[in-house]
Amino acid sequence: MTDLEDVERMLRERLAQAKARESGLADALAELGAIRDANTDDEHDPDGAPVSGEWSRLAGIRYDTQADIAATEAALARVADGSYGMCASCGRPIAPARLEARPTAELCIACAERASRR
Ligand SMILES: [Zn+2]
Structure with missing residues (x-):
């Protein structure tokens, strides 16, 4: 049986990592969004499609990471109120x-x- 303090420490670590990952993804998405917006004037730009493919991929990972952050915060709240x-x-x-x-x-x-x- 794991000690509840260990669980809380582990969850906080997990939360910090997920938040760091999320802000890295947010930056990457903002950058890609800027590239994509800059490309919209040029219909023949060969980089257009790969950029939006990469954007969708990162947006998907970001969505999962945000869900992970929410789940981890909820778990920490349950540790705090004793229902974990x-x-x-x-x-x-x-x-x-x-x-x-x-x-x-x-x-x-x-x-x-x-x-x-x-
Ligand atoms: Zn049940």
């Missing part, structure tokens, strides 16, 4: 192995499986 490790749906403890694999898990395995089938 309890299933948000049925209230039973979440298996430690699941929390180790997925520290931001909100649902126990049974409830998560039920939710994904909906």
Whole structure:
């Protein structure tokens, strides 16, 4: 069984890393957006399509990273209010192995499986 303080430290580290990644992606997207905007005047620019492909790819990663930040912040809030490790749906403890694999898990395995089938 992991100590709750360790969990909190790990979640804070995860949050800091995700936030750093997110701001790096935001910068990269702003840069690509500027390149793309500069290219709009030139319809024959061969770089136009690759830039927007890269932009979509980074925007997708950024979206996932923002979801990760939100999930990690929610997990930290549950650590603070003492509900961390309890299933948000049925209230039973979440298996430690699941929390180790997925520290931001909100649902126990049974409830998560039920939710994904909906
Ligand atoms: Zn449950």
